[in-house]
Structure formats: C-alpha cells, structure tokens
Amino acid sequence: MSLKSFFLFLLFFSFNISCDDPKNESFQVNSDLIINKVILTRKNQNKFLTDEAILSRVPYQEGTKFDQRKTSQLIHNLYNISKPYGYFEQIYVLQENLDDNKVNVHIITYEKPELEDIIIIGNHALKDSDLDEKLNLGDIQAINEVDVERIIKTLRKAYAEKNFHLIEVEPEIFRKGHKASVVITIKEGIKSFVKRVRFKGNKCMRGKDLRKVIFTREDWILGALNKAGNYNPEFVELDKAYIESFYKTKGFIMAKVTDTEVYMNPETKQYDVTFTVNEGECYRIGEVRAPGNDVVSEEILLQNLPLRTSNIYSAKDLTESIERLKDIWGIYGYVFADIDPVMIPNEQERIVNITLQSELGDKVYVNRINIIGNKKTRDKVIRRKIVVNEGDLLTSSAMEVSKLRVGNLGYFDPREGVNWKINRIDNDRADIDLLLKEIKTGKFFFEMGFGGSNFNIYSAARSLKISGNVSDSNLWGSGLILRGNASWSREEWSISTNLADPNFADRNLLVEGDFHVTQANYADELKNVSDFTERIIGGFIGTGFAVSRTI
Structure with a gap:
C-alpha cells in the first residue's frame, strides 16, 4: 500500500485572505493533479443542512484539475449559506496526495448548535413583531456566541432609533447536546433626547441659522413629527460636513468644525451636543477665468456663470458654474467634458481667484x-420621440429634448421614470440607454344611481341607472388613446367611444374618431302616448398636428 501524505493548506474561522504573487514558488499550482474524490466530513451535524446543499457550493469536481486557489471560493460559499448567521463555526480543507498525480479533497466542517428557541424578555418599546423584522429571527437555524453578539448589536441599534440609548442587555445560552436556546433579558431604561444644540466660535453666523442646516435638532413638544431631539452619532458626523458646507456658501472657504462634544447629563440622562467652529476669514471672488476654444469663447462662457468678481465666494455658485460649463460643452458634443476648478486664495486681500479648466476630450x-x-x-412609440439617431453627434441638448418628449407621453413616472445612461465604448463612440419606469395608463370607473343625470338635464332616466367608463392613454402599448362610456336605465341607454392616434402613420399628425348612440323613451312623461322613443346617432373624424417639437 502506497504512503499517503496529508497537507493542511487552509484553515478558516475568523479570517483574512491574502494572495501571494503567483510567481512565488510557495504558491505554485500543480496543474497536473486530478481530483479523485471530494470527501465531506461533518462534526456536530445540523439537521437543517444536507450534504447535497454543502457539496453543491464546492467548486471542486471529481475528475477535474485541482487548483488550490479555488479553496478561498469554497470557504466563502459555505460561510455565505444562510447569511448573515450561517451554519459553521470552523471549516478545514485538506489535500490528500495519492499515486498517479491524483488527490482527494477533504472538507471537514464544525457546525453550530441547532437553535431551539430565542426568548426576549423586557421589550416594551419594541413589539415582538418589530423584533422579528429587525433581527430576522425566523431565518436563524443555528447559533453560537458570535451570533448572539450580532443580535445584541442589532438590538441596541433598533432601540437607539427609538431614543433608548441606555438599554442593558443580558444574554444567556443554554446548551443541551448539539442544541441551544437563547434567553435575552432587556432593561430599557428611559428615553434620551437631544435637549440642547450649541455652537462655539461662530462669530459671523448665528446659531439659529446653523441649526437649520443640520440633522441633529433640539427636542420640542412636536418633535415626534420631524424627529427633532433624536440622537444619532452618524448624523452628528454628517452635521460637521453640513456646517462646513454652509460656511463655504457664505465666503468662509477655510471654515472647519474642529470638535464635537456630546455630553449626557448624569441626572436627567439627556444629551447636549456642542459643535466648535473655526470660521476663518470671509473671502470675496477676485479674478474668474474659464478658458474657451474656437467654438465657444471665454467671454461667452463667463456670461453664463453665476461667479462674479467682487461677489462673496459661494461653493454653491462654484458647483453650479461647473454644471453649466458641462451643459454648454455638451451642446457641442463634448458630453464627457471634465471641469477642474483651480482656486488660489489671497489671504492679505481676502480674495480667491478661480480658474475653471475645461478638459473636453x-x-x-x-x-x-x-x-x-x-x-x-x-x-x-418611444423612438419616434427621440431626436438623436444612431450615428449622430451625441449632445446634451438632444438628450434633454428627447427626455422631455418621452416624458410628455405620460406613460412613465414623472419623477424618475425617464433617464439617460451613457456607456462609452471608445474615445469617440458611446451606447446610450434610455431607462424607463412605466406607470398605469388605464382607468375604469363604475357607478350606480337612481334617476336623472348629473350631466344632462334632459335625461329621461327615472329609475335605477348603471354607468361606467373606461380609458387608456396607451392602448396595448401602441400610443393610441381610447375612451369609452356606457350607461343603462329602463328609460334610457347610451354608448360612446373615442379613439385617437396622436402620431398617425408615425408622423406628427393627430387623427381622431368618435361614435355615440343614445336612445331614450319619454312615454312616462307624455300623457295619452304609449310609446315615444328618441334615438340619436352621431360621430366625427378630426385631424390636427403639433406645432412644438417638444410635444
């Protein structure tokens, strides 16, 4: 019997993967090795997970070439089963070398205990249904101490969203064989709100104005309506950026939030948040330059920008100027133009010179x-509204007009239902995707009443009346407009239909047709007349055309 040797080459639990240079001899892959068998050994087997489910995620197959580099993918696949909790505590992968350049791949798994139950005690502010939704408890089939810590972290975050920042959580895990139950006891404490938001160092800006631009706000009697008083550390960090951005719109280009202090009163358990600001000096705009080319001169470019010499510097105006320059260059086919702002502050004169360099490409x-x-x-139906064709120069104006024309059809979400995406192929060619989000275009209305008509004072109806109408502004997706109405009562009935094609024969030509029939019996209103019936039949055909290209 030949001698077999085992080499342990990967061990994963809490791990980081590092890949060596393939040229390194210690990581050379013997491409001649063939996989003989993939052997799975399971320790503490979990009944919810079958061997087939594990092996289906193993990239090694019998009879194929063996590649050690696939082991990281194997480990990744197994740990991602039932993510984020998973089934495994440890996974070992071993290589067994055989004769004739063959190997056996051994996969040894140590699995978590099966979860019997999770009991949460003391949760009053969060209902059981809320906890199930936040924690995804129904998805947990196996558990260990690491998973319990993850649950506790999620619990604290859920309670913090309800302004319970001082909760105490005590977990207990009860093991019985290869099964486990978890009991989590919660002491919620009291709610903690932001009672004061203060600013230090703000000599030129009022605290009242700064409070308007940040997420963190002071609690008040109607704070529940706009979440005023909620404390969120992530929002406090964002507030620093918002304060600095606000200052930069007022000319303070060097403004910085140098410190943020969050203080909890030990008696009331409520928060005070203080932002310390270094304002710096207020700068005005000195020279503004926007070099052009033979197509568009610098003078014309500057006329379209909000940046003006002697104005107080504003980061908002700078951003708007960059966007306007992109739009202008896009009109001439430079849709990938990049604008690089160069700012040179002069501290003595308190001005900043700005040059907007255009890299047109x-x-x-x-x-x-x-x-x-x-x-x-x-x-x-959509393409006939697009004014740019394949092979044309791609311009921002043509894309914008096309977007407007398609949006005016009324078939798509008015907010985010029509958008362009440009996919550049090479230096001078690009595919453009028109991304659409449709809305419902059909309507149906049904009504029952008794006698008369809201729209016709001459109606003969005196008894039960049933009416309805149906309409669709995009019939069968063809762009046709259909309207139909029908009503019935013992004394009167009517039917009317209207069909219109706003782009007849794919041209800017409206063709519309209408047909209606009404029959009424007025015998009940006329004495000595046994039957008096009136029938009206009519219709029309009309045509017209749009005078604006944006329609």
Whole structure:
C-alpha cells in the first residue's frame, strides 16, 4: 500500500485572505493533479443542512484539475449559506496526495448548535413583531456566541432609533447536546433626547441659522413629527460636513468644525451636543477665468456663470458654474467634458481667484440607442420621440429634448421614470440607454344611481341607472388613446367611444374618431302616448398636428 501524505493548506474561522504573487514558488499550482474524490466530513451535524446543499457550493469536481486557489471560493460559499448567521463555526480543507498525480479533497466542517428557541424578555418599546423584522429571527437555524453578539448589536441599534440609548442587555445560552436556546433579558431604561444644540466660535453666523442646516435638532413638544431631539452619532458626523458646507456658501472657504462634544447629563440622562467652529476669514471672488476654444469663447462662457468678481465666494455658485460649463460643452458634443476648478486664495486681500479648466476630450457619436424598462410601451412609440439617431453627434441638448418628449407621453413616472445612461465604448463612440419606469395608463370607473343625470338635464332616466367608463392613454402599448362610456336605465341607454392616434402613420399628425348612440323613451312623461322613443346617432373624424417639437 502506497504512503499517503496529508497537507493542511487552509484553515478558516475568523479570517483574512491574502494572495501571494503567483510567481512565488510557495504558491505554485500543480496543474497536473486530478481530483479523485471530494470527501465531506461533518462534526456536530445540523439537521437543517444536507450534504447535497454543502457539496453543491464546492467548486471542486471529481475528475477535474485541482487548483488550490479555488479553496478561498469554497470557504466563502459555505460561510455565505444562510447569511448573515450561517451554519459553521470552523471549516478545514485538506489535500490528500495519492499515486498517479491524483488527490482527494477533504472538507471537514464544525457546525453550530441547532437553535431551539430565542426568548426576549423586557421589550416594551419594541413589539415582538418589530423584533422579528429587525433581527430576522425566523431565518436563524443555528447559533453560537458570535451570533448572539450580532443580535445584541442589532438590538441596541433598533432601540437607539427609538431614543433608548441606555438599554442593558443580558444574554444567556443554554446548551443541551448539539442544541441551544437563547434567553435575552432587556432593561430599557428611559428615553434620551437631544435637549440642547450649541455652537462655539461662530462669530459671523448665528446659531439659529446653523441649526437649520443640520440633522441633529433640539427636542420640542412636536418633535415626534420631524424627529427633532433624536440622537444619532452618524448624523452628528454628517452635521460637521453640513456646517462646513454652509460656511463655504457664505465666503468662509477655510471654515472647519474642529470638535464635537456630546455630553449626557448624569441626572436627567439627556444629551447636549456642542459643535466648535473655526470660521476663518470671509473671502470675496477676485479674478474668474474659464478658458474657451474656437467654438465657444471665454467671454461667452463667463456670461453664463453665476461667479462674479467682487461677489462673496459661494461653493454653491462654484458647483453650479461647473454644471453649466458641462451643459454648454455638451451642446457641442463634448458630453464627457471634465471641469477642474483651480482656486488660489489671497489671504492679505481676502480674495480667491478661480480658474475653471475645461478638459473636453473627444466628441462622442451615438453607436446604439437601447430602450430599457418599457414592459408595455412598444419601442417605436418611444423612438419616434427621440431626436438623436444612431450615428449622430451625441449632445446634451438632444438628450434633454428627447427626455422631455418621452416624458410628455405620460406613460412613465414623472419623477424618475425617464433617464439617460451613457456607456462609452471608445474615445469617440458611446451606447446610450434610455431607462424607463412605466406607470398605469388605464382607468375604469363604475357607478350606480337612481334617476336623472348629473350631466344632462334632459335625461329621461327615472329609475335605477348603471354607468361606467373606461380609458387608456396607451392602448396595448401602441400610443393610441381610447375612451369609452356606457350607461343603462329602463328609460334610457347610451354608448360612446373615442379613439385617437396622436402620431398617425408615425408622423406628427393627430387623427381622431368618435361614435355615440343614445336612445331614450319619454312615454312616462307624455300623457295619452304609449310609446315615444328618441334615438340619436352621431360621430366625427378630426385631424390636427403639433406645432412644438417638444410635444
């Protein structure tokens, strides 16, 4: 019997993966090795997980070449089963070398105890249903101490959202064989709110104005309506950036929040938050430059920018100027123009000189136009509204007009239902995707009443009346507009239909047709007349055209 040797080459529990240079001899892969068998050995086997479920995630297959580098993928796949909690405490992968350049791959798993139950005691502010949703308790089938710590962390975060920042959590794990139960006892304490927000060092800006731009706000009687008084450490960090940004819109280009102090009163258990600001000096705008080219001169570019010499510097105006320059260059086909602002402050004169350098790149032409998200609307209905064609110079103005025309169809979400995405292929070509989000275009209305008509004082109806109407502004996704109405009573009935094609024969031509029938019996209103019936039949055909290209 031949001698077999085992090499342990990966051990993962709480781990970091580092990859050596493939040229390093210690990481050379013997591509001649063939996998003989993949052997799975399970310690503390969990009944919720089958061998087949594990092996289906193993990238090694019998009869294929053996590659040690796939082991990291194997470990990753197994730990991600039932993420984020998972089933495994430890996973070992071993290589057994055989004769004839063959290997056996041994996978040894140490699995977590099966979870019998999780009991949470003392939760009054959070209902059991809220806890189930936050913790995903129904997804946990195996558990260990690391998972319990994860649950506690999520619990603290959930309570903090309810302004309980001082909760005490005591977990207990009861093991019985390879099963475990968890009891978590919670002492909620009292709610803690932000009672005061103060600022230090703000000589030029009122605290009242600064409070308007931050998330962290003082508690008040109606604070529950706008979450005023809620304390969130992440929001406090964001507030520092918002304060600095606000100062930069007022000319203080060097303003910094140098410190943030969060103090909890030991008696009331309420928070005071203090931001310390170093304002610096207020700067005005000195020279403004925006170099152009033969197509657009610098003079024309500057006329379209909000930045003006002698004005107080504003980061908001700078951002708007950059966007306007991009739009201007986009009109001429430079849709990937990059604007680099160069700011040179002069501390003695308290001015800042600004140069907006335009890196235009190449003009870009349309390779393909892809329409994405139109489940109902046909492509041709949308494409006839797009004013840029494949092979054309791609300009921001053509994209904006096309977006407006498609949006005016009324078939898509008015907020985020029509958007362009540019996918650059090479220096001078790009595919453009029109991303759509459709809305419902059809309507149905049904009504029952007794006698008369709200719209026709001459109606003969005196008894029970049933009426309804149906409409669709995008019939079968073809762009046709359909309206239909029908009503019935013992004395009167009517039917009317209207069909319109706003782009007849794919042209800017509206063709509309209407047909209606009404029959009424007035015998009940006329004495000595046994039957008096009136029938009206009518219709029309009309045509017209749009005078604006944006329609």
